[in-house]
Amino acid sequence: MTSPTGTVPTRTAEATTGRASGGVGDSPQRPDGALKVRGEFAYSSDAWHEDMLWGTTLRSPYAHARIVSIDITEALRVPGVYAVLTHADVPGANLHGLERQDQPVLAVDVVRYHGEPVALVAADHPETARRAMRRIEVGYEVLPPVSDAEQAVHGDVPALHPGGNVVRHVRVVRGDQDATADVVVRGEYQVGMQDQAFLGPESGLAMPAEDGGVDLFVATQWLHVDQQQVCIALGLPPDKVRITLAGVGGAFGGREDLSIQVHACLLALHTGKPVKMVYNREESFYGHVHRHPATLYYEHGATHEGKLVYVRSRIYLDGGAYTSSTPAVVGNAATLGVGPYDVDNVTIDCWGAYTTNPPCGAMRGFGAVQAAFAYESQMDKLAEALGLDPVEVRLRNAMSEGSVMPTGQVVDSPAPVAELLRLVRDRSLPTNGHGESVDLRAMPGGVSNTTHAENVVRGVGYALGVKNICFSEGFDDYSTARLRLQVVGGEPAVEVHTAAVEVGQGLVTIEQQIVRTELGVERVTLRPADTTIDSAGGTSASRQTYMTGGAVLAACRAVRDRVFALARAKLGPEPTGLSLVGGKIVAATGGVLADLVDVLGGNVIDETVQWRHRPTTELDPETGQGFAHVQYGFAAHRAVVDVDVELGLVKVVELACAQDVGRAMNPKALLGQIHGGSTQGLGLAVMEEIQVSDGLIRNPSFTDYLIPTILDTPPMPVDVLELADPHAPYGLRGAGEPPAISSGPAVVAAIRAATGMALTRMPVRPEHITGTDH
Amino acid sequence: MCTTYSVTWYDTTTWYDSEEIREVDFLRPSSMAEALAAKAERPDAVPIAGGTDVMVELNFDRTRPDALLDLTGIAELAEWSDTGDGGIRLGAGVSYTRIITELGQRLPGLAMASRTVGSPQIRNRGTVGGNLGAASPAGDTHPVLLATGASVELASTRGLRTVPAEEFYVGVKRSVLAPDELITAVLLPGTTAPQQFSKIGTRNAMVIAVCSFAIALHPEQAATGNSTVGTGIGSAGPTPLRATEAERFLTAELANADQWTSPRALDDSVRRRFGDLVAAAASPIDDVRGSAAYRRHALAVLARRTLGWAWWDYCLERTSRCA
Structure with missing residues (x-):
């Protein structure tokens, strides 16, 4: 690998050397915490090379258009411009994509979404690049947009891709397809297009190398899947495309697809100079995928006693212009489509559609978030039809360990759904005291002074959610960890190397904690994540603590075996039950045998382990049956809201959560995940x-595009259950996504309780509450 | 003459006809006279104080003026003073934070509006002068300036003129400000009567107005026959608007019932009628922030509520008969 001559924002030694002494179950400080709080952490947008150029991306102003001409002549004439590239300059296959390579690196003869990349410019100044970009003349012939996912699937609209407009259709059928019930509720629901809204924009630095390859420093979520796609597009083998993680300012799924990766490398190889690319906030909205908007049709049938008899649903997910993660999102929505409930008779059809809307892909809780809004709204509707309390109807149907999912999969680890719901229900409610003096900050509308408690009505709502953890449907999901144990400066030290991406969730801390616990070594250093080691899989699907945590644990065991072998060689036959604690080798009987430092001497113990979770299977293409998911994660929320019913403004007063995490590896970081x-x-x-x-x-x-401020964010009391999953390392259960699934439906349920309105669309706007949405 | 720094940047609008790299003058006057002379000589210079609007425009490459006129070196712009008749002359460069902390009692409506501006960081930098300079219909302070009968002081080397706020705004982001003029101050009448400001946003802080409304009571005008109620509507028309019909209606109601001398609780029907007239005065559009129908609806509610609060306060000051 070429050695960078400039400043490159990988994790510095200071950032990755943990001084805290916390093992598993403690909450040691993050190794990058102080740097981030002080504003000194190097994010990818801080990348700098003294000789670098700036790259910019010309994007389509149309949602759907034929490209009839591209003229770069004038752009190339601009002094300071080093390269203007179009699809013709892509040396490999001009395609990329997470699950299917169907997205052009640069558009060829058609653009399918607003913001699709068409051309690239590299110049010695970002403004020069932007100005040159405007002199590229692209001739467009505008085509009608295909805007509606349901129409795209069933309607008479032109095919946007060779195979038609269905990205994936999953049908899950189980039980009696003609089941009837005493009480039936039906509903149609919609979920809007949410954005990950990470704060660090897409950015990175590509440096051409003397061997004809390229070194890329970038904020991403999965180094190796980036590497694969860059290799395909550049026509280079993996050893010529080396990627190092640069500081990531949030991800939430939005960095799973490529942004600047291929573009920056193309420009760097073309110009022979380092090229930096940074999107601004506006471009960022065009530069990454979003959460799939959804339309969901549901019918629930139940007995008079409130037991679910059947659930039938049709779900349409708008995947936008290209495939991205849509197949997996469809799989999740279909297999998790009834929620955490026992129901024998299920018919779910879920489609992901191509449209000419912005591409949608991964975002925290994908597929499960959309389905949960519909099935939880239905559970409330059912409760109302039955005259039952919303909590009660859920308790009567809550799944548990041993339950059979609509896929036929038997849930073989704790599923304390009823217990989670009782935990949030049994919390005391926040007081409803708007006394004599009004604190505007506690009012809907906040400091904007819209109400002094007039027309403010309180509502309480509940919701449950379920999410598959790790990669599903037969995917070969693994992570890799390399550990080096040696004596450094008279004390034992471990260096951990993985390609696992830290996006802010705290994996770096977890890796250190596992090593401290397993090897009794306090000094644990993390090497920068890069592609010199094998894949760790993506930082997605709530999987890194499970998977890379699992790989680090397995590597610790391999290292420990080597230590014990060394000990045997030095100390002779040992008593049974050795362990490593506090830098010592300890026997179960007989106490401390030796100092680890003495046993190690000058030895370096270096172990690399590739670790897999238990296999899953694909879904049966006809019935959607199969052992599709590794693990399920559950959470429950209770939302308390105050609604100004006359203005339609909402203040969430409290948002209580209960979640089973199997094992709280780092309680403080866990709380952050649940709150976030x-x-x-x-x-x-x-x-x-x-x-x-x-x-x-x-x-x-x-x-x-508004995201909650601190005034919109209520107190969030949390109950954590730790019911071990026997199949998972430490019994842990992936924790990042479940809290993002049930909180939204709980808030909407609370608004319904306050207003008495149906509210079938999320997000709820003031127009919906006031009947002025026309 | 004022200090001039050269800054290099690239021009957007005239790029095709000129060199791509252009020197831009950054003018730093240290007195009002210098500033006015500079503006007279360079009417294309864009004034900048807090920079909360101008810098966004520059950073997103939406505008690249030939010159910037930095007003932060002029001490008098950042001062406020008594006008002698009970009013306040508020320098155009006084920050929102200072309005809240130093003038919260004397300019209650303006302080309320200032509290809804952006974040603390923005309030530390942003100024009423900037709000007026941008003249966006969504600017938070405009409704209050209309309702309170404020005037805008404009200066140039040609002299000083004072324009009533109502006449200041002429179109979307357009005002009567001449190219050689600077906004130097806002003149706000003194009052002890209640004022209210209320703004709709779709989150509870740091939000641009979906619509807003201000009301100011002017009991001192009861004897003159002038309007005794001032109103201002924000973000529901091409410019900030007064609801003159609503003002007339309420002025008459209050006079007929002798409310100013012996105030009593207002009938709900009066407050509703007032709200309806305010809504009718708006000409809102549908956009990403809200529907026209919602804006109209919300304005009626805001007007009714703010009238209720202001009148309640007036009653409390005069009698205890409103209960």
């Missing part, structure tokens, strides 16, 4: 939506 996920769900419930009309994004800014 709950808040992201709250945002979807009341404000977060990318507004698209005829395929055009109307609000690509933080002025008009």
Whole structure:
């Protein structure tokens, strides 16, 4: 690998050397915590090389158009411009994509979404690049947009891709397809397009290498899947495309697909110079995928006693212009489509569609979030039809360990759904005391002074959610960890190397904690994540603590065996039951045998382990049956809201969560995940939506794409259950996504309780509550 | 003459006809006289104070003026003073934070509006002068300036003029400000009567107005026959608007019932009628922030509520008969 001559924002030694002494179950400080709080952490956008150029991306202003001409002559004439590239300059296959390679690196003869990359410019100054970009003349012949996913699937609309407009259709059928029930409720629901809204924009630095390859420093979620796609597009073997993780400012799924990766490398190889690319906030909204908007039709049948008899549903997910993660999103929505409930008779059809809307892909809780809004709204509707309490109807149907999912999969680890719901229900409710003096900050509308408690009605709502953890449906899911144990400066030290991406969730801390616990070594250093080691899989599907945590644990065991072998060689036959504690080798009987330092001497113990979770199977293509998921994660929320029913403004007063995590590996970081996920769900419930009309994004800014501020974020009491999953390392259960699933539906349920309105669309806007949405 | 720094940047609008790299003058006057002279000489210079609007425009490459006129070196712009008749002359460069902390009692409506501006960081930088300079219909302080009968002081080397707020705004982001003029101050009448400001946003802080409304009571005008109620509507028309019909209606109601001398609780029907007239005065559009129908509906509610609060306060000051 070429050695960079400039400043490159990988994790510095200081950032990755943990001084805290916390093992598994403790909450040691993050190794990058102090740097981030002080503003000194190097994010990918801080990448710098003294000789670098700046790359920019010309994007389509249309949602759907034929490209009839591209003229770069004038752009090339601009002094300071080093390269203007189009699809013709892509040396490999001009295609990329997470699950299917169907997205052009640069558009060829058609653009299928607003913001699709068409050409690239590299110049010695970002402004020069932007100005040159404007001199590229692209001739477009505008085509009608295909804006509606349901129409795209069933309607008479032109095919946007060779195979038609269905990205994937999953049908899950189980039990009696003609079942009838005493009480039937039906509903149609919609979920808007949420954005990950990570704060660090897409950015990175590509450096051409003397061997004809390229070194890329980038903020991403999965180094190796980036590497694969860059290799295909550049026509280079993996050893010529080396990727190192640069500091990531949030991800939430939005960095799973490529952004600048191929573009920056193309420009770097073409110009022979390092090329930096950084999107601004507006471009970021065009530069990454979003959460799939959904239309969901549901019918629930139940007995008079409130036991579910059947669930039938049709779900349409708008995948936008290209495949991205849509197949997996469809799989999740279909297999998790009834929620965490026991129901014998199920018919679910779920489609992912191509449209000319912005591409949608991964975002925290994908597939499960959309389905949960519909099935939880249905459970409330059912409760109302039965005259039952919303909690009660859920308790009567809550699944548990041993339950059979609609896929036929028997749930073989704890599923404490009823217990989670009781935990949030049994919490005391926040007081409803708006006394004599009004604190505006506690009011719907906040400091904008819209109400002094007039027309403010309180509502309480509940929701449950379920999410598959790790990669599903037969995917060969693994992670790799390399550990080096040696004596450094008179004390034992471990260096951990993985390609696992830290996006802020705290995996770096977890890796250190596992090593401390397993090897009794306090000094644990993390090497920068890069592609010199095998894949760790993506930081997605709530899987890294499970998978890379599992790989580090397995590597610790391999290292420990080598230590014990060394000990045997030095100390002779040992008593049974050795362990490594506090830098000593300890026997179960007989206490401390030796110092680890003495046993190690000058030896370096170096072990690399590839680790897999238990296999899953594909879904039966006809029935959707199969052992599709490794593990299920559950959470329950209770939302308390105050609604100004006359103005339609909402203040979430409290958002309580209960979640089973199997094992709280780092309780403080876990709380952060639960609070963050709950808040992201709250945002979807009341404000977060990318507004698209005829395929055009109307609000690509933080002025008009609103995310919750601290005044929108209520107290969030949390109950954590630790019921071990016998199949998982430490019994842990992936924790990042479940809180983002049930919080939104709980908030909407609470708004319904306050207003008495049906509210079948999320996010709920003031217009919906006031009947002025026309 | 004022200090001039050269800054290099690239021009957007005239790029095709000129060199791509252009020197841009950054003018730093240290007195009002210098500033006015500079503006007279360079009417194309864009004034900048807090920079909360101008810098966004520059950073997103939406505008690249030939010159920037930095007003932060002029001490008097950042001062406020008594006008002698009970009013306040508020320098155009006084930050929102200072309005809240130093003038919260004397300019209650303006302080309320200032509290809804952006984040603390923005309030530390942003100014009423900037709000007026941008003249966006969504600017938070405009409704209050209309309702309170404020005037805008404009200066140039040609002299000083004072324009009533109502006449200041002429179109979307357009005002009567001449190219050689600077906004130097806002003149706000003194009052002890209640004022209210209320703004709709779709989150509970740091949000641009979906619509907003301000009301100011002017009991001192009861004897003059002038309007005794001032109103201002924000973000529901091409410019900030007064609801003159609503003002007339309420002025008459209050006079007929002798409410100013012996105030009593207002009938719900009066408050509703007032709200309806305010809504009717708006000409809102559908956009990403809200529907026209919602804006109209919300304005009626805001007007009714703010009238209720203001009148309640007036009653409390005069009698205890409103209960």
